[in-house]
Amino acid sequence: MQKGITVEKILLECESKAQNLLPTLKKIGVVFGYVSKEDAMKVAEYFELSLARVYEVASFYDLIETKKTANLEIKVCSGGDCVLGDSTGIVHEIENYFRIKAGDENNPKVKLRKISCLGRCGEGPIMIVNGRVYEKVTRSSIYKILEEWA
Amino acid sequence: MQKNIKIITEYWGRIDPLKIEDYLNVGGYVALKKFIKEMNPGKALEEVKLSGLCGRGGAGFLTGKKWEMVAEQKSKEKYFICNLDESEPGVYKDRLIAENSPHLLLEGIIISTLTIGAKKACIYLNGNYEKAREILGQAISQALENNLLGKKILGSEFSLEVEIFSGAGAYVCGEETALINSIEGRRGEPKIRPPYPTECGLFGKPTAVNNAETIANIPYIIQNGGEKYLECATKLFVLGGSIKNRGVIEAPIGLMMREVIFELGGGMSAGKEFWFAQVGGAAGKLYLEKELDAPVLGSGAILVVDKLADIHDLLLSWTGFFRRESCGKCVPCREGTFRLNEIAERLADGEISDRDKEAVLDILWTLENTTFCPLGKFAAVAVRDAVEKLEILK
Numbered sequence A: 001m002q003k004g005i006t007v008e009k010i011l012l013e014c015e016s017k018a019q020n021l022l023p024t025l026k027k028i029g030v031v032f033g034y035v036s037k038e039d040a041m042k043v044a045e046y047f048e049l050s051l052a053r054v055y056e057v058a059s060f061y062d063l064i065e066t067k068k069t070a071n072l073e074i075k076v077c078s079g080g081d082c083v084l085g086d087s088t089g090i091v092h093e094i095e096n097y098f099r100i101k102a103g104d105e106n107n108p109k110v111k112l113r114k115i116s117c118l119g120r121c122g123e124g125p126i127m128i129v130n131g132r133v134y135e136k137v138t139r140s141s142i143y144k145i146l147e148e149w150a
Numbered sequence B: 001m002q003k004n005i006k007i008i009t010e011y012w013g014r015i016d017p018l019k020i021e022d023y024l025n026v027g028g029y030v031a032l033k034k035f036i037k038e039m040n041p042g043k044a045l046e047e048v049k050l051s052g053l054c055g056r057g058g059a060g061f062l063t064g065k066k067w068e069m070v071a072e073q074k075s076k077e078k079y080f081i082c083n084l085d086e087s088e089p090g091v092y093k094d095r096l097i098a099e100n101s102p103h104l105l106l107e108g109i110i111i112s113t114l115t116i117g118a119k120k121a122c123i124y125l126n127g128n129y130e131k132a133r134e135i136l137g138q139a140i141s142q143a144l145e146n147n148l149l150g151k152k153i154l155g156s157e158f159s160l161e162v163e164i165f166s167g168a169g170a171y172v173c174g175e176e177t178a179l180i181n182s183i184e185g186r187r188g189e190p191k192i193r194p195p196y197p198t199e200c201g202l203f204g205k206p207t208a209v210n211n212a213e214t215i216a217n218i219p220y221i222i223q224n225g226g227e228k229y230l231e232c233a234t235k236l237f238v239l240g241g242s243i244k245n246r247g248v249i250e251a252p253i254g255l256m257m258r259e260v261i262f263e264l265g266g267g268m269s270a271g272k273e274f275w276f277a278q279v280g281g282a283a284g285k286l287y288l289e290k291e292l293d294a295p296v297l298g299s300g301a302i303l304v305v306d307k308l309a310d311i312h313d314l315l316l317s318w319t320g321f322f323r324r325e326s327c328g329k330c331v332p333c334r335e336g337t338f339r340l341n342e343i344a345e346r347l348a349d350g351e352i353s354d355r356d357k358e359a360v361l362d363i364l365w366t367l368e369n370t371t372f373c374p375l376g377k378f379a380a381v382a383v384r385d386a387v388e389k390l391e392i393l394k
Helices: A007-012 A018-032 A037-047 A051-058 A080-084 A087-098 A142-148 B020-025 B030-038 B041-051 B063-071 B093-100 B102-116 B130-145 B176-183 B212-216 B218-224 B226-232 B257-264 B311-325 B331-348 B354-370 B374-388
Strands: A072-077 A110-115 A127-129 A132-134 B079-084 B120-125 B161-166 B207-211 B234-241 B247-252 B274-279 B285-288 B301-306
Touching: A007 A018, A007 A037, A018 A037, A018 A051, A018 B161, A018 B176, A037 A051, A072 A087, A080 A087, A080 B234, A080 B301, A080 B311, A087 A110, A087 A142, A087 B311, A127 A142, B020 B102, B020 B130, B030 B102, B030 B218, B041 B063, B041 B102, B041 B218, B041 B226, B063 B102, B063 B207, B079 B093, B079 B102, B079 B176, B079 B212, B093 B102, B093 B130, B093 B212, B093 B234, B102 B120, B102 B130, B102 B161, B102 B207, B102 B212, B102 B218, B120 B130, B120 B176, B130 B161, B176 B207, B207 B212, B212 B218, B218 B226, B234 B257, B247 B257, B257 B274, B257 B301, B285 B374, B311 B331, B311 B374, B331 B354, B331 B374, B354 B374
Parallel strands: A072 A110, B079 B120, B079 B207, B120 B161, B234 B301
Antiparallel strands: A072 A127, A127 A132, B234 B247, B274 B285, B274 B301
């Protein structure tokens, strides 16, 4: 989280017209990790839109979170090209290592998600840990990556 | 047909995408100058119609026809949108265009926007394409500095603003009405058509939405004429999977799959045996070896699958993708993609029942025939082929 930045500051930086809604929600997500219900209410008030309208946008897009993020957020690409490069095996390896299931959103410490293609197929399998992208990942190379974040 | 002509990739890796001078030195913006000094929007539209250029995003609609529909509209305000959302798994040709030849794309956008009579253009960029955003942003600033954009372009009466709008990760936003909803600050759900965006698009104004690769062909057409383009049109192919030459390759349009895979693509990777190819991304049909003598359709992505690949992993990849990306607006797609993915999981675990086998056919039919937008139909394509051609249920 960047110091000194508040939701109010982010809001005042932009004109309150509907096409700024998505960029603003994205920005809040980047700074605070997610868009909380309280923040969504502030956004709704500023843009003079209903809370439902703001929240339905916030919850729709993959790049905006509406729940507090886990300490360790792991995403593995499950596109065809990465799958042919053993990304499914990588997911199983991580599941076994942490004793978690991909797609389980309730673990506050570590979350593992299979994600859609990021358009980096030449460099796959792709794994993202807390926003950092790792290329050409293998079942054995994940341990070194996870150590960086331990 | 002329072989080896490169319209889009000619200078990739040979000029610095961050320097407008490099692009100007190899004849960049000559087409725009020609458009402004020697042509007019009507003449440009004629050339594009003559070129037979059709959409490179997958649907293949005639570009000239789409533009004509917008140009004919009487509204004073119009918009041009460059669709660079590109979220189809296995497709990243548009990203490479933006990263390697941002000025070619921008020149295409400028000419396209002026041709349809709009003063504002928007690039809808995939939210994950951060590097492309920086490069395109810099290209726009440089074009402004050189009076190729902005007010009174090159001393003419034409004025134009170009903005970049970054998406936030939603496959369905590649669909033009969903894309427009997304820019307007709504959920990226598709709208009922008609009215088509050409009539009632962004902020209710006539809008042309074109794929980035389509637009990158425009400078060549303006510079050399539509007839010339007709003889040498190219397409970008994205090769992936168990193939020797992986990556993006530009080749004449209309090539057979066999030529693309075994000649351009160099054939199978060492020690791998061809099983099938999926053409067009996750929404693409599957082709067995005996079916390869047909032209490559759709977005140009070819995923080559070898005989040792685990079909269950691929089924989970396809069905999981559409389950995640279904926008939820219509029930057949929201429920159908969900159930298909569940059944794929049971199939992978060896727990599939006879009831599941029947249900698959039912779900596929429903997706193919009753969903609101094409995403639902796409979700059925690969699974349908896997059932019929690869006999996954037997």
